[in-house]
Amino acid sequence: MKLYEQVASTVKDRIDLGYYHEGDKLPSVRGLSQEHGVSISTVQEAYGLLMDDGVIESRPKSGYYVLKHQEIPELPATSSPVPEPLVVAQWQKLKHIIEEYHNQVSTKLSLALPDTETATLKPLIRLITELSRTETSRILNYESAVGSAELCHQIARLAVDSGCRLHPDEIIITIGCQEALSCSLRAVTEPGDIVVVDSPSFFGSVQAIKINGVKALEIPTHPETGISLEALEMAFEQWPIRAVLLTPTNNNPLGYSMPDKHKIRLLALLKRYDIPLIEDDIYGDLNYTLPRPRTIKSFDTEGRVILCSSFSKSVAPGLRIGWVAPGRYREHIMMVKYLSSLSTPPLTQMALAEFIAQGYYEKHLRKMRINYQRDRDAVIGWLKRDMPEGTRISYPQGGYLLWVELPNEIDTNELDRRARLESISIAPGTLFSASGKYKNFMRISCVNSANPAIEKAITTLGRLCKEMQAQIPLAEPV
Amino acid sequence: MKLYEQVASTVKDRIDLGYYHEGDKLPSVRGLSQEHGVSISTVQEAYGLLMDDGVIESRPKSGYYVLKHQEIPELPATSSPVPEPLVVAQWQKLKHIIEEYHNQVSTKLSLALPDTETATLKPLIRLITELSRTETSRILNYESAVGSAELCHQIARLAVDSGCRLHPDEIIITIGCQEALSCSLRAVTEPGDIVVVDSPSFFGSVQAIKINGVKALEIPTHPETGISLEALEMAFEQWPIRAVLLTPTNNNPLGYSMPDKHKIRLLALLKRYDIPLIEDDIYGDLNYTLPRPRTIKSFDTEGRVILCSSFSKSVAPGLRIGWVAPGRYREHIMMVKYLSSLSTPPLTQMALAEFIAQGYYEKHLRKMRINYQRDRDAVIGWLKRDMPEGTRISYPQGGYLLWVELPNEIDTNELDRRARLESISIAPGTLFSASGKYKNFMRISCVNSANPAIEKAITTLGRLCKEMQAQIPLAEPV
Known part of the structure; x- marks a missing residue:
């Protein structure tokens, strides 16, 4: 990282952590140059970078300000869920939502469907058509149980953007993120166990917890910084928690991204109590600004974090392609995946690998x-x-x-x-x-x-x- | 059914039940005509049909004989497994088999892979290619959680050949038969339960039993008629059996098909002890002669039988398309399927539905x-x-x-x-x-x-x- 990028990153961190709010004035170029012991032009370059990224703006004869996107309404308050493990209810309601999908509702604000009409997906369709013609033998036969080698390679390459160094062999391709989450939960929990979730929490996760016979303990969650680490530590002291399941970046539904410092503190807590984390990063690549936030997995040196993601939100759900980087739980998760669905269909894996390799994904x-x-x-x-x-x-x-x-x-x-x-x-x-x-x-x-x-x-x-x-x-x- | 078809069917039943063995002389045309009170020409037509089906042969100046395919070696004896419920072992060995698939072994007699090089699959490839071009919006989006309506319709139509009357709404599409079996097991069992299987038994089933925390009770099995109903009844008396899981037609690995009478008796036993059956019919459509054997599901009037199948053995495993007709367990199995993988990819479902509709499957x-x-x-x-x-x-x-x-x-x-x-x-x-x-x-x-x-x-x-x-x-x- 170059010097001006370091300076930009520090300023960005401070904004993210709430030291500067939208519309706040930032330190002067001279002030920042003195603070960091760098040249005026380095600070100017740093501020230039942040302007390019849409983080700050320059006001003539006044200085630099945190960009005010718009007058935003008040955020929801930090949640205060029931402080004990519960058997998840609400299946009937969810079924209603699922069944509606192919019913008559014309404006489905209820569903988390990406834009699949965009012209930027045309190359993907072309690749599917081409590969269906040229790779007939492969698309008719079982793909490796862990997934196509090319796609694992591309996913490992992309993971660098979230700060992760993954070897392609550490990745298992799944039927969407749901299979990744479901297999991970089955691998690390047994019926009767307690799993910690944020609150509110994605219904696909909490229902998957339910059908494993596991109870969910919901933790108070802030709409900007995520799960309360203080409440989490209290829960670890009070209950025999078997695992934590979170979407720490661009959370569904609450929208929070945990600041890096929280992610690191969370990981330290997990280590102290020897608890695995299932990290759902399905919206991570859809961060509006670059670099995208780091995954908790990227700070993990012990294989404690099971990172789950998919291309259902970033590309198209109909591909049904997700993946898991299972860390130290690889053997067990691979077994569960194999016995859940044997392997993932080859055609869409191959097409997606090419789509990424040829630069269309970015x-x-x-x-x-x-x-x-x-x-x-x-x-x-x-x-x-x-x-x-x-x-x-x-x-x-x-x-x-x-x-x-x-x-x-x-x-x-x-x-x-x-x-x-x-x-x-x-x-x-x-x-x-x-x-x-x-x-x-x-x-x-x-x-x-x-x-x-x-x-x-x-x-x-x-x-x-x-x-x-x-x-x-x-x-x-x- | 026409008169001569009825006569042919009766003769076929008798051969299947062992009244006539290979090489045995069949009743004379006159004898059969008297027995059934039908004309000589009806019996001749019946024998003609059986010859067309490769069941019998005519020897000049001698009469009709059960076709002797070849001098077949002695069959394995009826199995005698351990008579108590066991936690399934052997995962390490299975993993070895899975991993080998993409390794260097050139002649893989170990794997149950169909012929996917045959010209009769060319229309399927063409359909995949065409639909990938014309149905872009649909293939990029979630299919209904229960599966494509067209494919469910075609499966219901095909099920008639196995004696089943299924409504398309009774069918749920899955990721191969493995997901059908896995979801069915999860829906009807809980950890600690006991499930009855034949012995030997398909490893994908017994391992799926294992990861559900369920024990397997193996029942002695005959290489022609299948599971011993006497031993099964004893097991029902002795153990709190939660479900039975069988491949009663063209069994993997033993090759038996239970005679219809056994299928009916088994169903009566299940009713008496109020136990559900998970019926794996994955090789049913590959019966060498027509009509193919009936499924146990076809005799079921209570929704007690959960019928699982797929196109992985009859068409191509790379499609990853299976299905389940869940009977009275529909609600629960649909939930498990949804939380395992949300839905099955649309493109291959659409192509397969067309492949069947246009007569290519048959x-x-x-x-x-x-x-x-x-x-x-x-x-x-x-x-x-x-x-x-x-x-x-x-x-x-x-x-x-x-x-x-x-x-x-x-x-x-x-x-x-x-x-x-x-x-x-x-x-x-x-x-x-x-x-x-x-x-x-x-x-x-x-x-x-x-x-x-x-x-x-x-x-x-x-x-x-x-x-x-x-x-x-x-x-x-x-």
Whole structure:
């Protein structure tokens, strides 16, 4: 890392840790040059880099400021879940969401689907078509149980961006991130165990915990910095925790990214209590700014962290390609994967490996990062305009999901029911908790805000909320 | 069913049940006509049909005889496994087999891979290529969690051939049969439970039992009629059995198909003790003669049978497409499937649905049935010629796997080790038992016997057996 990059990185860290907020004035060029013992031009280069990355702005005759993206609404408060391990409920609700997918709802804000209409995916389609013609023998036969060697190689190469040094042999390809998480959970837990999760937490993880006969202990979680390490340590003291399962970067649904310092402290805690971490990094590559945040895995020297990810959110879910870097649990996770599905289909693995190798993946990501940041800002703007007073909204730095806290009296299960009658779906907050908390929260996707249906849907949701507040009964369907 | 088909079916049943053996003379045309009260020409048509199906032959001036395929060697004896539930071992050995697949072994008799070089699969490749171009939006997005509607429809249609009336909505598409079996097991068992299996038994099933924390109880099994129903009933009396897991048709590895009467009796037993059956029908469509045997599911009126299958053996394993008809366990199995891998990739589902709809599947099967029967006969001939005296060989009526019992003194783990040095692999018998029995057995594939490497490999195996019998030590690699 060059000197000016180091300086830029330090300033960026301070912004991330909250020393400087949006709109705050940054130290003068002279001040920073003295602090770091570097030249004026080095500081100027550092500030230039941060401007390129969209982190800061220069105001003429005044200095440098943390870029104010927009007037953002208040964030949801740190969560306060039930402080004991629970059997996860909510399957019926989730089933409802799954089944809806192929039903009549036209604006599915409930689902975390990436933009698959983008031109940057055309080369992927071309590769699938080509390889289906030229690699017939391979696509008809079993791929290696651990996955295609080329794809493992490309994933190891990409992992460098998150600070990880992985050998291709350390990677196992799975059917999406869900299989990676499911196999990891099965490998490190037994029925009756307790697993720690953040709160709110991704429903696919908490339900996978449930069907393993494992209980979930939810930990208070801050919408910017993530899981409370103090609460986590208390939990480690109090309960026989078997594993921790987190999405520490561009979290679903809350949007937080744990600062590196928290990630390092978490790892130290895990080491002290000898507990493995299942790290879900599925939205990591969709960070709006570069370099993308480091994975906790990247700080791990003991093989304690099981890193799970996929291309379902960054490329396309229909590929069903995920992966796990299982650390010291490789043998067991490989066995579970083999006995769950033998191996992952070869055609899409080969096409994706080529897509990455030929540079299309990075090109695609560049466009998606810009689009999704724009989508976030647009949808937040509409929510501010249309939702009832007191609404709080998460402010993610990557991905395309918003976590919205509505006034107490609004039950989002009822909101969802009313919305569906207008062909709109949301993901009700209760889905994201083992205990069915978050009754007045919802998760919505903001992908493709350029489509007028999205703005219209937000306006409709706002109207429905106000009808609910005014206790206007739902008209019976004619 | 027409009259002559009814008569043919009755004669076929009697042959299947063992009233007439190979080479036996069948009733005269006149005799049969009197017995059934049908015309002479109806019986002639019936015998004509059976000749077309390769079941019987006509000898000039003598009459009709059950076709003698060849002088077949003695079958292995009914198995006598350990009569108590066991934790399944043998994972290390299985891992060895899995890893070998992409290693240097050139003649892999160990693996159950179908012929994927056949011209009858060309339309499938063409469909994959075409659909990848025309259905881009669909292939990049999640398919319904239960699978593509078109494919479910085609599977329901095909199921009629095995006597099943399934509604497309009763079917869930999975990642191969392994995911179908794995999800079914997870849905009906809990750790500590006991599941009944045949013996020998497919290693993918017994290992899936193991990682669920369930114990396997192996039941004595006959190489022609399958699991002993008397022993099964005793087991039901003696142990708290949670489920039965069987491949009752063209069994892997033993090759048996349970006669319909046994299938019906088994179902009655299951009903009496209120136990579900997981029926693996993966080789059912590869029965050499038509109509293919009925599934146990086809006799089930209560939703007690969970029918699992896939296109991995009948079409191509690289598609990774299987399915389950979960009966009364639909809700739970759908949940487990969703939380294991969310959904199955859409492209191959769509292509396979079209492949079946356009009649290519049935055309492909017609060719494969003939080829695999020819392969079976060729490989049995070479085994008879080359293997030590006392060798017994299974005589499957479908599929492409042989179960070979060698003289007691031959340990097939050692045989496999020696064979690998000559670039040949076999599946050692111990893989097929929870307790590591069948030390002097092996399973071999007989696919593609037209390739001279197969005959050569059998000759090599024969030589290695004789060297082992003569206690010639293995030469150390130079």
